[in-house]
Amino acid sequence: MPCQDALAVCSWSVAGTDYLVTAVADGHGGAAYDRSHIGAALAVRAASEEFQALLFFGAAPRAPEDADAEDLAGVTRAFKADFGRLLVRRWRRYVQEDAGAWNESAPPAQDADTSLFRRYGTTLLVACVGPQSVLVGQIGDGDVLFLRADDSVAQPLPADDQKVGGETDSLSMPDAPRLFRTAVFDHEERGLLLLASDGVGNAMREGGLEKLARSVSASALSGALVQVVASLPGFLERCSSQGSGDDVTISMVILGQAKPATESLPAGAEVVAPLAEDRVVAAGPPAPASPEACSDNQGGGGSRAAGPADGNQVDGLA
Amino acid sequence: MSLQIGQQVNAELLRQCLTVRQRLGEGTQGEVYLVDGPGGEQVIKWYKPPQATDEQRAAIMLLVQRGPPQGDAGRRFVWPEDLVTVPGNRQFGYLMRKIDTKRFCELGYVWAHPKVQPNFATLCRICHEMCRSYRALHRMGYCYRDISAGNLLFDPQSGEILICDNDNIGVNRQSKCQVWGTIEYMAPELIRGEAAPSTETDLHSLAVFLFLLWVWHHPMHGKMEYEIRAWDLPAKKKVYGTTPVFVFHPTDNRNELPNDPDYATARKRWNYCPGVLQEYFLEAFMTGLVNPAGRVSESRWESLFLQLADNIIPCPACQAHNLWDPASPALTCWHCRRPVALPPKLMVVHPGGKNYLLLRDAAKILRRHVDPYAPDGETVIGEVVRNPNNPQVWGIRNLTASPWSAVMPDGTAKDIPPQRAVPINPGIKIGFGKSSAEISP
Numbered sequence: 099m100p101c102q103d104a105l106a107v108c109s110w111s112v113a114g115t116d117y118l119v120t121a122v123a124d125g126h127g128g129a130a131y132d133r134s135h136i137g138a139a140l141a142v143r144a145a146s147e148e149f150q151a152l153l154f155f156g157a158a159p160r161a162p163e164d165a166d167a168e169d170l171a172g173v174t175r176a177f178k179a180d181f182g183r184l185l186v187r188r189w190r191r192y193v194q195e196d197a198g199a200w201n202e203s204a205p206p207a208q209d210a211d212t213s214l215f216r217r218y219g220t221t222l223l224v225a226c227v228g229p230q231s232v233l234v235g236q237i238g239d240g241d242v243l244f245l246r247a248d249d250s251v252a253q254p255l256p257a258d259d260q261k262v263g264g265e266t267d268s269l270s271m272p273d274a275p276r277l278f279r280t281a282v283f284d285h286e287e288r289g290l291l292l293l294a295s296d297g298v299g300n301a302m303r304e305g306g307l308e309k310l311a312r313s314v315s316a317s318a319l320s321g322a323l324v325q326v327v328a329s330l331p332g333f334l335e336r337c338s339s340q341g342s343g344d345d346v347t348i349s350m351v352i353l354g355q356a357k358p359a360t361e362s363l364p365a366g367a368e369v370v371a372p373l374a375e376d377r378v379v380a381a382g383p384p385a386p387a388s389p390e391a392c393s394d395n396q397g398g399g400g401s402r403a404a405g406p407a408d409g410n411q412v413d414g415l416a
Numbered sequence: 417m418s419l420q421i422g423q424q425v426n427a428e429l430l431r432q433c434l435t436v437r438q439r440l441g442e443g444t445q446g447e448v449y450l451v452d453g454p455g456g457e458q459v460i461k462w463y464k465p466p467q468a469t470d471e472q473r474a475a476i477m478l479l480v481q482r483g484p485p486q487g488d489a490g491r492r493f494v495w496p497e498d499l500v501t502v503p504g505n506r507q508f509g510y511l512m513r514k515i516d517t518k519r520f521c522e523l524g525y526v527w528a529h530p531k532v533q534p535n536f537a538t539l540c541r542i543c544h545e546m547c548r549s550y551r552a553l554h555r556m557g558y559c560y561r562d563i564s565a566g567n568l569l570f571d572p573q574s575g576e577i578l579i580c581d582n583d584n585i586g587v588n589r590q591s592k593c594q595v596w597g598t599i600e601y602m603a604p605e606l607i608r609g610e611a612a613p614s615t616e617t618d619l620h621s622l623a624v625f626l627f628l629l630w631v632w633h634h635p636m637h638g639k640m641e642y643e644i645r646a647w648d649l650p651a652k653k654k655v656y657g658t659t660p661v662f663v664f665h666p667t668d669n670r671n672e673l674p675n676d677p678d679y680a681t682a683r684k685r686w687n688y689c690p691g692v693l694q695e696y697f698l699e700a701f702m703t704g705l706v707n708p709a710g711r712v713s714e715s716r717w718e719s720l721f722l723q724l725a726d727n728i729i730p731c732p733a734c735q736a737h738n739l740w741d742p743a744s745p746a747l748t749c750w751h752c753r754r755p756v757a758l759p760p761k762l763m764v765v766h767p768g769g770k771n772y773l774l775l776r777d778a779a780k781i782l783r784r785h786v787d788p789y790a791p792d793g794e795t796v797i798g799e800v801v802r803n804p805n806n807p808q809v810w811g812i813r814n815l816t817a818s819p820w821s822a823v824m825p826d827g828t829a830k831d832i833p834p835q836r837a838v839p840i841n842p843g844i845k846i847g848f849g850k851s852s853a854e855i856s857p
Contacts, residue, residue, distance in 0.1 A: 155648035171444035178524070178566070179600055183637075184647060187678065215677075230442065256530070267529075272677045276527035276632060284442050 100135040102127050103295050103345040106142035112153045120349040121145040121224040124240060124295040126268065130216060136196055137218030141269055144189040145224040152176055174282050177233050182278030189269050193218045219270035223293045227351050232285050237278045238266040239296040245311040247288040254281035288354030290315045298348055301341025318352045419449055419462055427498040427511050429480065460500045461583065462509035475586060476510045485552035492549045493579045510583060520569035520578050523628060534572045536737045540725035541575030543626055544718055549579055550622060551714035554615045559588045561613040563621035564598040565628060588615050597621060599652050600634060604705055607657025619711040623700035630689055633682035635701045638663035638671035662701035688750050690741035696720060727774045731756050742772040760840050766851040775800050775840055786848040801837055811837030821847040
């Protein structure tokens with residue numbers, strides 16, 4: 099069974115301002131979701147491309163004199179108003195194209211929940227880090243947290259208390275545009291943003307992700323980031339094999355005085371420094387070490403990398 | 417320049433010293449901070465240098481000095497309470513009360529499920545309170561200029577509302593402003609640059625927001641928006657400004673809902689809306705798009721939501737709450753699709769128009785049902801009761817101190833003294849002072 103997690107990291111410079119986007123998707127797995135690994139890859143691709151469109155075209159001014167001004171708040175407003183709807187639409191288009199490649203017809207209209215889209219069902223976490231603020235979106239389970247310079251941890255999108263027994267929202271649901279939750283928060287010069295598929299959080303004790311974020315942040319400050327990132331594959335393997343039995347993916351964006359990697363890393367882990375000197379992305383592997391480590395409905399040993407959104411994209415740390 | 421945590425700022429008119437405790441966020445115009453002072457925890461909005469103009473300062477001072485609209489309608493505004501300054505700094509801000517964000521939320525929280533969905537009665541209350549507050553604001557000569565989902569919070573359990581971001585409120589058609597609105601909510605003539613923000617453009621924004629609350633969809637997001645690949649400013653101007661077409665326009669199908677699962681919820685929820693509400697939306701997004709003076713007024717929306725809330729009837733089979741449309745002779749439960757038997761109705765003709773009331777068991781007749789302008793509108797003046805000796809016989813008990821005059825179907829006149837009941841029989845007419853009513857099957 100292929101790995102059903104997917105990861106994307108990409109960056110753009112818009113009017114001289116750097117933005118970094120990272121996305122983590124977790125296909126549902128199981129017989130009813132037999133193409134969810136593809137759905138997850140298409141989700142991170144769609145999210146990256148939709149952010150690109152938003153950053154380049156999406157802002158609308160609130161007053162005539164703002165029309166030509168760089169309007170970061172306009173991006174925020176458009177993110178909240180439009181992103182979920184446009185992302186889901188784009189993802190569904192990609193699913194239909196993929197289905198076409200398999201010589202299958204598009205699903206009957208109004209019947210999305212039980213037809214083709216369901217086979218590609220996936221969750222999605224996505225974040226865009228700009229010069230002052232972070233835009234975060236989520237549908238379904240998984241964790242997003244932000245470690246601030248004062249060591250406090252914010253959960254911009256708290257877990258949905260109304261969900262029980264592993265039930266999760268999905269991009270394949272008819273109401274997906276409205277189920278897509280958004281949050282926007284300001285960041286300081288230093289901080290760490292962490293996105294993790296539910297396989298990670300489910301394998302850890304309460305507070306485990308916060309501990310991980312603090313550890314990585316401390317290592318970035320002390321110049322030991324490479325060693326910590328090098329240990330991520332083994333750590334995530336243990337999360338899967340000894341914990342959740344699920345596919346596991348982590349994406350971390352470190353803001354501040356991180357020292358970029360200078361040594362080679364083991365397969366499955368990578369430190370990327372595609373942006374300004376003070377911003378580094380550490381990404382963990384999306385696949386568990388062995389197929390046996392996964393339960394039959396949650397994932398497998400392979401991995402599927404997301405297609406690049408543009409030339410700057412770094413993804414698929416398999 | 418941003419404020420620092422621990423920094424002292426001054427509330428000018430209150431002559432209070434406040435301490436900055438936490439930075440809460442940032443918008444187009446400024447930063448928002450939590451502060452501590454003699455009044456406990458409050459919030460300030462601190463303008464960025466380009467927005468900290470003399471005009472904005474004067475606008476805030478005017479709002480502070482004149483205060484919000486009076487009564488409950490005014491208390492729902494999170495109004496600027498004082499001008500906030502720092503010695504030697506040209507920037508300024510304003511003080512406002514802190515919002516309980518655990519209780520109050522934006523519409524998006526309901527859509528994404530972290531908050532429970534308001535039931536029909538609560539939804540009616542949210543809409544009624546909102547329209548009442550904006551009417552009170554407009555009656556003071558102000559326009560709001562940025563009615564949108566981001567500026568209105570509500571308690572999905574109780575239906576109470578809070579209206580935020582009130583610093584762009586200004587004198588209708590007179591004062592200058594930094595914000596013209598949020599494009600999805602802006603009136604077409606505003607987007608086309610043919611008009612400035614006014615109470616009329618507010619009415620369009622209000623209708624858009626009401627539609628979002630009921631249908632969970634934007635009234636102009638149909639085929640035209642669906643077929644656009646680059647959702648950029650020119651595209652938005654076209655859909656909202658130069659060629660706006662209502663998605664449920666009965667004869668113009670240029671912008672009908674595409675045949676795509678994205679639109680299933682909008683179709684379903686539109687069908688939940690009673691006919692009278694659909695008619696108001698058609699008026700708002702057909703006549704109202706081309707004729708700003710013909711937009712549905714706040715008071716008409718207000719009356720509608722009051723009447724809908726007064727006539728909610730539970731389905732006897734599944735208990736789902738149903739909204740009754742006076743123009744419709746029958747009612748089918750929106751949830752289980754079974755017919756819901758309707759009780760007799762009371763049609764009241766009062767100086768402000770007509771009012772309909774379902775005479776359900778224990779239904780209350782309020783003063784406002786017979787006199788919409790009465791100051792004690794919520795006072796109960798009558799109640800549907802059953803004869804204790806014969807529960808099959810129903811009547812309306814007079815709970816006022818004065819007798820009612822009734823005319824029986826055979827034309828005989830009869831006084832209904834206080835605490836006595838007039839039987840609920842079709843054709844009986846009742847006089848309530850300036851108003852008259854008739855019972856129908």
